[in-house]
Amino acid sequence: MIAVSLTVTRSGTEEELLGAHPEGLLVFGNDGRYALVGVRANLPKFASGNRVQGAVDENARIVQGNVAHFGTYTVDTATHSPLLE
Template identity: 45%
Template structure:
């Protein structure tokens, strides 16, 4: 009987361990920097001055990431369906948006984004693993190096 109660307790607490594992990042985070680390060690803005963004991690394992260039140019026609090729190109490269579910490996300091949909269709139905750092109310992660050798870095501050 004692063994049965221990097993039952362990099974009941198992779902809570997953939540506790991600609880340190659960919440809403405002973007403070969207930089890239260049191969020569310099750090420059990746989305221009004053990028905007918001990241939300829910306790049940869902997330949404939105990062936008701060000084986006509006469509000259005022109609998103009548943009020029240059305007559409700018829209595509001046944002990074994706949502889905996530898991945290606190021991490895990684967040795995299980991407449902993204602004880049090639990322749909994929998993992206990011090394992260959490210092009090500041969360940051690095993206894998791009072909030019630069490493994007996202920096967020917890919204209170």
């Protein structure tokens, strides 16, 4: 499944975690596990072309512009929607 948005709710307020139109992938396994990887659409490239040689400000922008996590999920039988746990 291609991720087209990544909205989180904090204290009752919705927020686009990676801004408008992020790019990403969400994979659901039939074993009840999932993996998500997402990045900002405008994530900068490293000036050196090598992530190991990134400057402090480059590293900060890139870390803040992506998210990856995994875990387990169940399916809400009423809505047929996955619920990440």
